[in-house]
Amino acid sequence: MINETLIRTRYAETDQMGVIYHANYFTWFEIGRTEFFRELNMDYRELEEENILLPVIDVGCKYIRAAKYDDEIIIKTKLTNIRGVKLIFNYEIIRKSDNVLLAEGYTKHGFVTKELKPINFKKKMPHVWEALNQSIEGEDKSAI
Amino acid sequence: MINETLIRTRYAETDQMGVIYHANYFTWFEIGRTEFFRELNMDYRELEEENILLPVIDVGCKYIRAAKYDDEIIIKTKLTNIRGVKLIFNYEIIRKSDNVLLAEGYTKHGFVTKELKPINFKKKMPHVWEALNQSIEGEDKSAI
Amino acid sequence: MINETLIRTRYAETDQMGVIYHANYFTWFEIGRTEFFRELNMDYRELEEENILLPVIDVGCKYIRAAKYDDEIIIKTKLTNIRGVKLIFNYEIIRKSDNVLLAEGYTKHGFVTKELKPINFKKKMPHVWEALNQSIEGEDKSAI
Amino acid sequence: MINETLIRTRYAETDQMGVIYHANYFTWFEIGRTEFFRELNMDYRELEEENILLPVIDVGCKYIRAAKYDDEIIIKTKLTNIRGVKLIFNYEIIRKSDNVLLAEGYTKHGFVTKELKPINFKKKMPHVWEALNQSIEGEDKSAI
Numbered sequence: 001m002i003n004e005t006l007i008r009t010r011y012a013e014t015d016q017m018g019v020i021y022h023a024n025y026f027t028w029f030e031i032g033r034t035e036f037f038r039e040l041n042m043d044y045r046e047l048e049e050e051n052i053l054l055p056v057i058d059v060g061c062k063y064i065r066a067a068k069y070d071d072e073i074i075i076k077t078k079l080t081n082i083r084g085v086k087l088i089f090n091y092e093i094i095r096k097s098d099n100v101l102l103a104e105g106y107t108k109h110g111f112v113t114k115e116l117k118p119i120n121f122k123k124k125m126p127h128v129w130e131a132l133n134q135s136i137e138g139e140d141k142s143a144i
Numbered sequence: 145m146i147n148e149t150l151i152r153t154r155y156a157e158t159d160q161m162g163v164i165y166h167a168n169y170f171t172w173f174e175i176g177r178t179e180f181f182r183e184l185n186m187d188y189r190e191l192e193e194e195n196i197l198l199p200v201i202d203v204g205c206k207y208i209r210a211a212k213y214d215d216e217i218i219i220k221t222k223l224t225n226i227r228g229v230k231l232i233f234n235y236e237i238i239r240k241s242d243n244v245l246l247a248e249g250y251t252k253h254g255f256v257t258k259e260l261k262p263i264n265f266k267k268k269m270p271h272v273w274e275a276l277n278q279s280i281e282g283e284d285k286s287a288i
Numbered sequence: 289m290i291n292e293t294l295i296r297t298r299y300a301e302t303d304q305m306g307v308i309y310h311a312n313y314f315t316w317f318e319i320g321r322t323e324f325f326r327e328l329n330m331d332y333r334e335l336e337e338e339n340i341l342l343p344v345i346d347v348g349c350k351y352i353r354a355a356k357y358d359d360e361i362i363i364k365t366k367l368t369n370i371r372g373v374k375l376i377f378n379y380e381i382i383r384k385s386d387n388v389l390l391a392e393g394y395t396k397h398g399f400v401t402k403e404l405k406p407i408n409f410k411k412k413m414p415h416v417w418e419a420l421n422q423s424i425e426g427e428d429k430s431a432i
Numbered sequence: 433m434i435n436e437t438l439i440r441t442r443y444a445e446t447d448q449m450g451v452i453y454h455a456n457y458f459t460w461f462e463i464g465r466t467e468f469f470r471e472l473n474m475d476y477r478e479l480e481e482e483n484i485l486l487p488v489i490d491v492g493c494k495y496i497r498a499a500k501y502d503d504e505i506i507i508k509t510k511l512t513n514i515r516g517v518k519l520i521f522n523y524e525i526i527r528k529s530d531n532v533l534l535a536e537g538y539t540k541h542g543f544v545t546k547e548l549k550p551i552n553f554k555k556k557m558p559h560v561w562e563a564l565n566q567s568i569e570g571e572d573k574s575a576i
Contacts, residue, residue: 011322011332012165012315016158016213016480018546022488023156023462026455027300034299034358044299045358048448056454060492066548069160070322070333114450116498155466155476156459160336162402166344167314171444174311178443178502188443189502192304200310204348210404214466214477258306260354300453304446304501311444357448 001135002078003036006096009071019066025103026059029091032077033107036089040131047128052119054087054109061105065095072096079135084122085111087132145279147180147221150240153211163210169247170203173235176221177251180233184275191272196263198231198253205249209239216240223279228266230254231276289423291324291365294384297355307354313391314347317379320365321395324377328419335416340407342375342397349393353383360384367423372410374398375420433567435468435509438528441499451498457535458491461523464509465539468521472563479560484551486519486541493537497527504528511567516554517543519564 007028015021033054037044047054067073074094081088086108093103111121122129151172159165177198181188191198211217218238225232230252237247255265266273295316303309321342325332335342355361362382369376374396381391399409410417439460447453465486469476479486499505506526513520518540525535543553554561 008319010315011159011318012167014160015155016160016162017485017487018160019487021156022491023455023458026458027298030299030455031296043358053449055449055451055498056495058492058494059454060490062490063488066487070331152463152466154459155462161341161343163343166347167311167318170311170314171442174443175440178440187502197305199305199307199354200351202348202350203310204346206346207344210343214475299447300455302448303443304448304450306448309444 032075058108149179176219202252293323320363346396464507490540
């Protein structure tokens with residue numbers, strides 16, 4: 001499964017170079033994750049209320065073309081890897097007007113409690129884990 | 145008492161107008177408050193750990209001259225009003241290089257618990273309340 | 289005319305109090321302005337390309353209830369005042385799920401060139417000025 | 433040469449997990465770069481005024497321990513690679529109180545004009561290029 005979410009860039013996100021400040025792309029990745037969970041009928045807010053957090057432990061982003069103020073942007077999010085204690089998302093940032101790829105990146109997450117202690121997500125929430133895992137397998141099949 | 149805190153503006157804080165984005169001044173006010181408490185030997189982090197929060201309930205800012213990237217900025221913070229359930233800070237944002245006033249503003253705060261229930265700060269922490277109140281009186285005297 | 293724009297709050301916008309950090313409401317106001325112009329068939333990006341900027345010169349916001357992560361928020365924006373050199377917008381921030389007013393505020397703007405020199409907008413762009421002015425008058429009539 | 437710059441984390445930088453939101457580390461890296469240039473007697477603001485920009489084209493960060501509100505943070509910045517059209521910085525984010533490494537990352541930059549056209553920095557500013565290159569060689573020697 002690939003979630004596609006549409007946003008519009010904000011004036012606040014620009015910098016004096018006249019383009020979107022690079023760190024904001026990680027905020028867009030986070031929007032993509034939230035909507036990815038929603039598309040799987042999960043609610044990241046509820047996960048937190050059940051004392052499961054997904055802190056970011058490793059991120060990267062390559063910037064190809066600059067996003068500008070008031071651009072409509074498609075965030076494509078997919079889960080590419082899930083283990084008992086870790087998951088990895090991949091993202092593409094696409095300018096809607098001409099379908100140009102502006103950036104691509106990834107984020108790696110751990111599963112921890114609010115006290116920041118690691119938890120085995122597969123054991124704690126097997127059904128949710130399975131649904132996440134399915135989103136990858138489904139993707140692999142469609143790629144054949 | 146007036147706390148003076150020096151910061152340097154960040155590239156991330158600029159916008160495509162080539163100046164500091166206006167909402168960031170409220171972040172600077174917040175830095176001023178933190179340092180104001182520190183100067184009074186209080187620690188805002190500890191207040192929160194004792195389940196006392198100071199959410200913002202009303203703010204305003206007038207922008208006179210634009211701050212730019214890499215400017216050194218002096219944040220002047222003083223407490224102007226304290227009641228049992230509310231306090232008001234006033235701020236001046238000054239460009240260090242030529243001492244020009246760039247902006248002035250205020251923030252009004254309530255005292256609440258982490259569950260966002262109002263608390264009577266004067267009763268709960270009379271010594272801290274008194275120290276805060278003294279910071280205003282001292283200021284009034286020095287103004288004579 | 290009142291523009292209504294729907295956004296969803298972001299994790300990045302929260303703070304450790306567990307609510308949306310107060311300065312972000314001014315970013316939402318800015319989104320409201322952009323969409324207000326779009327609804328009038330203007331494009332704030334084009335205004336800037338014609339060397340007309342609308343820097344913020346005075347703002348205020350009252351916070352009534354806290355917005356939280358993943359809330360859907362309606363930004364209501366209307367122009368309440370326009371002169372040759374200045375305009376004022378008013379905003380309401382409403383939680384969509386229960387229609388509760390979370391905050392209300394205003395922003396006052398000047399008309400300047402990229403070199404930050406004031407310009408008489410009414411003279412420079414009479415048609416745009418008139419359309420903006422109509423948005424207020426139309427509002428007044430509908431209020432009767 | 434390794435530049436060390438001290439900052440204090442801001443309330444605005446926290447999120448509802450109670451730690452600093454991960455994207456803000458890239459803002460800290462940018463502060464490190466600015467101060468790195470200053471230590472070499474360059475001024476990034478002046479570079480921009482001479483129509484030389486250093487947009488970010490690739491970034492990464494590994495998060496080891498979480499920074500929290502009001503922490504004092506040391507940003508260690510060094511240049512690790514410079515070519516005619518590209519440079520790479522490496523960063524360490526260190527908590528001052530106990531000298532613990534919280535995160536490490538890198539940013540890769542191109543040299544472009546304000547119109548976002550690539551320029552050969554070595555040819556355009558040979559003296560500056562040389563000083564930057566020296567900062568790496570000096571580092572290598574001190575590492576022996």
